[in-house]
Every structure is written in C-alpha cells, then in structure tokens.
Amino acid sequence: MNLMEHMGIESDRIHFSWISSAESTKFVKVVKEVTEKVKALGPQQHFKKNDAKVA
Amino acid sequence: MLDYIDKIKEISERLLKDCSVEMVIGFRKGTLPMMNEPCFARTPEDVGQFVWDSNCGINLANYLTDRKERIGIVAKGCDTRNIATHIIENKISREQLVVIGVPCKGMIDKHKIATLFADEIQTVTENGEKILVTAGGKETPLNKSDVLQKNCAVCTHRNPVFYDELAAEKVEEQQDVDRYADVQEIEAMDTQEKWDYFESLLSPCIRCYACKNACPLCYCPTCFVDEAKPQWVGKGQDPTDVRTFHFLRAFHCAGRCTDCGACERACPVGINMRVFTKKLEKDCFEQFGWEAGMSLDERPPLDTYRPNDPNDFIK
Amino acid sequence: MSEWEPKIVSFLCNWCSYGAADLAGVSRMEYPSNIRVIRIPCTGRMSPKFALAALREGADGVWVSG
Incomplete structure (x- = not known):
C-alpha cells in the first residue's frame, strides 16, 4: 500500500501478514505487534469521515 | 506537426474507400482554442475535417471500448499503449483495428497557457516550435517546450509502440529526462x-x-x-x-x-x-x-x- | 479515563489466519482485544475499498492476513 503512505497515511497503520491455520503462535505474535504499532501512532483522524452517518 | 495532417487524411481516406475499416477516429478542430475534439469519420468525405496539431491530447483509445466494427484510429505513442492495454483486457481485438501511428512531439498544456494570460484566449496557432497566442487582441509568441503538458515533457515513448500505418517519420525519443x-x-x-x-x-x-x-x-x-x-x-x-x-x-x-x-x-x-x-x-x-x-x-x-x-x- | 485503545479492523482469510485465530482461541492463548475480525472467504476477496471504508468509519489500523 505504497500509495496510502504516499498520500499521507502512516505506513504502520496498514499491515499485511501470512499465517497458516496451524500457526496460532505466529497469530498471537502478529496481533501483538500490529496492536503495538498502531497504538504508538495514536488515534487515526485524517481519513475519518466526521459528519453524522445516516442510518 | 502540422504537416502530418495530409498524410493522416490520405491514409484515412484510403482505408475508408477500400472499405478496410468502417470508421476512422481522429481529431477535428474544436469550437474553442486548444480544444480539439474527437472526430468519427464514416465516409471518405468526413476525412476532410481531420486535423493534427499540439492540441490533440485526448486519448482516443477511450472510444474503442467494446466496439464491434472495424476501426481505423489515429494514435500517438501513449494512445497506442492504451490500445495495447485494451487489447490485453479484451476490450477490442487487434484484428478489428488499423492503427495509424503518429509520432508525437508533445501536446501543449491548455491550463498553463490559460494562466499566462489575463484576457480570454482567442486563437492559438503554431509553427514548428513556436506557439502564437492571441489574447485580448495582442499576439504573444511562446516556446512550445515551455508550455508542454507535464507528462509530455517527461515522456519517453513518443513513437507509437505498434502501428499498421505511420503518418510520419519516427521522432527521436527523449533520453535524459x-x-x-x-x-x-x-x-x-x-x-x-x-x-x-x-x-x-x-x-x-x-x-x-x-x-x-x-x-x-x-x-x-x-x-x-x-x-x-x-x-x-x-x-x-x-x-x-x-x-x-x-x-x-x-x-x-x-x-x-x-x-x-x-x-x-x-x-x-x-x-x-x-x-x-x-x-x-x-x-x-x-x-x-x-x-x-x-x-x-x-x-x-x-x-x-x-x-x-x-x-x-x-x- | 483509561488508556486509549486502538481499534484495528482485521481482514482474515477463512482458511489461513481465521483458522489460526480459531486455534489460538481453542488453545486459550492470550492476545490483545483490539482487533475486530472480519472473515473473508480468501485474501483474494480483499479490495482497497475495504481498507479505505474501515479508515473512513474511524478504524485506527487495518490488518490484512492470509
């Protein structure tokens, strides 16, 4: 997602991984890693659409 | 570039006359300066409207999508690349097309020229590397190289990638851009x-x-x-x-x-x-x-x- | 107020990562609860639209896993 980064969204917000269905340990590891990285960036404000949603 | 016109007309007329295509897509003069519009010639007489100058920036490959008839198309370097993309994506077949390749020296940027003048632009004519703009009754000469479209200025594929007919000698590709x-x-x-x-x-x-x-x-x-x-x-x-x-x-x-x-x-x-x-x-x-x-x-x-x-x- | 927690929208392939998540659950492994899982039939179903839609709706991160 180079273009995302190019237009000003932090590259650490978007993650890709490849985990086999047998790799639960890797799953846990990646979840932790992704959470940490996103947490470090703080809330995402840029792309959020702020006006009230119509139900 | 203006000298291409006769050759384009000649090829198009021949294609229409011997019925090898049902339609030739090219450009004709628009109603406003710097706004050439697509022209669909179905009879040899229609070919008379064809022009070619530095305002043919519209990509004619756009008009080929899902067409069923046999078509002749006037195509610059970038147009032929888009035609190739269309063929790869099965939007038209190569057999349907007669590509009239036009080596291109870049198109002029109408936005840029418009910002250079306070008055409305009445006419824009060109002569080789010079562009002559008339705005507010005054004539101003410009260098074509200064007012090229940004993508044309850095283009490295000016010549058609493939073609059946060629309207002019191939031009030199830009190297050190x-x-x-x-x-x-x-x-x-x-x-x-x-x-x-x-x-x-x-x-x-x-x-x-x-x-x-x-x-x-x-x-x-x-x-x-x-x-x-x-x-x-x-x-x-x-x-x-x-x-x-x-x-x-x-x-x-x-x-x-x-x-x-x-x-x-x-x-x-x-x-x-x-x-x-x-x-x-x-x-x-x-x-x-x-x-x-x-x-x-x-x-x-x-x-x-x-x-x-x-x-x-x-x- | 408690510490801010990010919301991460995760697109998991049914056959790979979704299975891994299942296995992690069955094995009672612990992992952060910040992810919101969306199961997709295959990572091939993923589209840039989905990632953008997630961000527009206020997600803090997007995770795609095959």
Missing part, C-alpha cells in the same frame, strides 16, 4: 506534509468525474462511485470522499496507466491528479520492471505471479 522528479518531491515529505499537500491539491475538486470519463482505463459498467449498496464513497465534496475517489480511481489504474495525461487535461479546475497515478506507475516500474502497454503478449504484473515478486511488506 527525470521521469519521476515530481513523485520524488512528494516522497521526501513527512506524513503530515504529504497529507496537507494532497489536501490542498484536491480542495478545488468538484467531483465532476471528467478525469474518469477522459481516462481510457475507466470502462467499468458500474463505477464504484455510483454504487449505493454498499456505498464506498459519498457523493458530496467532503474531503474524505474526494480523497477516497481519487485514491480508488488511481488504484484501478495500477499497472495500466500510461501517463497519457488525459485526466489532468480534462480537469476543469486544473488539479494535477497524475501525482496519484504517477506514483503507482513508478512503483510498477521499479518493482516489476513494467511499463503499461509496451507489448501485446505480456500479461500485466497484477495479473500474474512470479516467484521473485516483491513481498517484503508481508509479515
């Missing part, structure tokens, strides 16, 4: 600067979709912007929606865009939306060694798997 200077400039910014850059770039956008209509790649029967359930992008001018539109439009062109500049040319408010597509074009070139439309046999990178495809971004 820095094709990605503008992209690199943005890449050097930090995240916030990038965000602000695009925010100000897109702020005048009125969502008229001229860019997507002018683009030969945009031919989906239902565009994502028109989908309502789910609605991927709102219809208004909310900055998030505007950005989503431009971003997704660019993504649909990934690995297909030839940087023909039709989108930028069509924009009524002069947004340079090529900074989106150019980035993807650069990525394709750097990561896959791919330039769209250069061959009829090779499948595009997003369509194929190669063991050495870059995958560093996957954990």
Whole structure:
C-alpha cells in the first residue's frame, strides 16, 4: 500500500501478514505487534469521515 | 506537426474507400482554442475535417471500448499503449483495428497557457516550435517546450509502440529526462506534509468525474462511485470522499496507466491528479520492471505471479 | 479515563489466519482485544475499498492476513 503512505497515511497503520491455520503462535505474535504499532501512532483522524452517518 | 495532417487524411481516406475499416477516429478542430475534439469519420468525405496539431491530447483509445466494427484510429505513442492495454483486457481485438501511428512531439498544456494570460484566449496557432497566442487582441509568441503538458515533457515513448500505418517519420525519443522528479518531491515529505499537500491539491475538486470519463482505463459498467449498496464513497465534496475517489480511481489504474495525461487535461479546475497515478506507475516500474502497454503478449504484473515478486511488506 | 485503545479492523482469510485465530482461541492463548475480525472467504476477496471504508468509519489500523 505504497500509495496510502504516499498520500499521507502512516505506513504502520496498514499491515499485511501470512499465517497458516496451524500457526496460532505466529497469530498471537502478529496481533501483538500490529496492536503495538498502531497504538504508538495514536488515534487515526485524517481519513475519518466526521459528519453524522445516516442510518 | 502540422504537416502530418495530409498524410493522416490520405491514409484515412484510403482505408475508408477500400472499405478496410468502417470508421476512422481522429481529431477535428474544436469550437474553442486548444480544444480539439474527437472526430468519427464514416465516409471518405468526413476525412476532410481531420486535423493534427499540439492540441490533440485526448486519448482516443477511450472510444474503442467494446466496439464491434472495424476501426481505423489515429494514435500517438501513449494512445497506442492504451490500445495495447485494451487489447490485453479484451476490450477490442487487434484484428478489428488499423492503427495509424503518429509520432508525437508533445501536446501543449491548455491550463498553463490559460494562466499566462489575463484576457480570454482567442486563437492559438503554431509553427514548428513556436506557439502564437492571441489574447485580448495582442499576439504573444511562446516556446512550445515551455508550455508542454507535464507528462509530455517527461515522456519517453513518443513513437507509437505498434502501428499498421505511420503518418510520419519516427521522432527521436527523449533520453535524459527525470521521469519521476515530481513523485520524488512528494516522497521526501513527512506524513503530515504529504497529507496537507494532497489536501490542498484536491480542495478545488468538484467531483465532476471528467478525469474518469477522459481516462481510457475507466470502462467499468458500474463505477464504484455510483454504487449505493454498499456505498464506498459519498457523493458530496467532503474531503474524505474526494480523497477516497481519487485514491480508488488511481488504484484501478495500477499497472495500466500510461501517463497519457488525459485526466489532468480534462480537469476543469486544473488539479494535477497524475501525482496519484504517477506514483503507482513508478512503483510498477521499479518493482516489476513494467511499463503499461509496451507489448501485446505480456500479461500485466497484477495479473500474474512470479516467484521473485516483491513481498517484503508481508509479515 | 483509561488508556486509549486502538481499534484495528482485521481482514482474515477463512482458511489461513481465521483458522489460526480459531486455534489460538481453542488453545486459550492470550492476545490483545483490539482487533475486530472480519472473515473473508480468501485474501483474494480483499479490495482497497475495504481498507479505505474501515479508515473512513474511524478504524485506527487495518490488518490484512492470509
């Protein structure tokens, strides 16, 4: 997602991984890693659409 | 470039007369200066309207999508690349086409010229490397090289990639141009600067979709912007929606865009939306060694798997 | 107020990562609860639209896993 980064969204917000269905340990590891990285960036404000949603 | 006209007319007339095509698509003079429009010649008499000058920036490949008849088409370097993309994507077959290749020396940027003059531009004529603009009753000569469209200034494929007829001798390709200077400039910014850059770039956008209509790649029967359930992008001018539109439009062109500049040319408010597509074009070139439309046999990178495809971004 | 916790929209392939998540659950492994899982039939179903839609709706991060 180079273009995302190019237009000003932090590259650490978007993650890709490849985990086999047998790799639960890797799953846990990646979840932790992704959470940490996103947490470090703080809330995402840029792309959020702020006006009230119509139900 | 003006001397191409007779040759284009001659070829088109011959093709129509011997019935090898049912229609020739070319350009004719528009009603406003610098606005040549597409012309669909069905009889040898129609061919008389054809022109060729530095205002033929519209990408004629746009008019080939799903056509059934045999067509002759006047095509610059970038047009032939888009025709190749159409053929690869089965939007037209090679057998249907007679490509009249036109070596191109770049098209002039009507936005740029318009900003140079306070008065309305009445006529624009050209003579070799000189452009003569009449505005407010005064004539001003300009150098063509100063007012080229931005994509033409860095174009490295001016000659048609493939053709059946050639309207003129091939021109020399530009060698020492820095094709990605503008992209690199943005890449050097930090995240916030990038965000602000695009925010100000897109702020005048009125969502008229001229860019997507002018683009030969945009031919989906239902565009994502028109989908309502789910609605991927709102219809208004909310900055998030505007950005989503431009971003997704660019993504649909990934690995297909030839940087023909039709989108930028069509924009009524002069947004340079090529900074989106150019980035993807650069990525394709750097990561896959791919330039769209250069061959009829090779499948595009997003369509194929190669063991050495870059995958560093996957954990 | 407690510490801010990010919301991460995760698109997991039914056959790979979704299975891994299942296995992690069955094995009672602990992992952060910030992810909101969306099961997709295959990572091939993923589209840039989805990632953008998630961000527009206020997600702090997007994770795609095959």
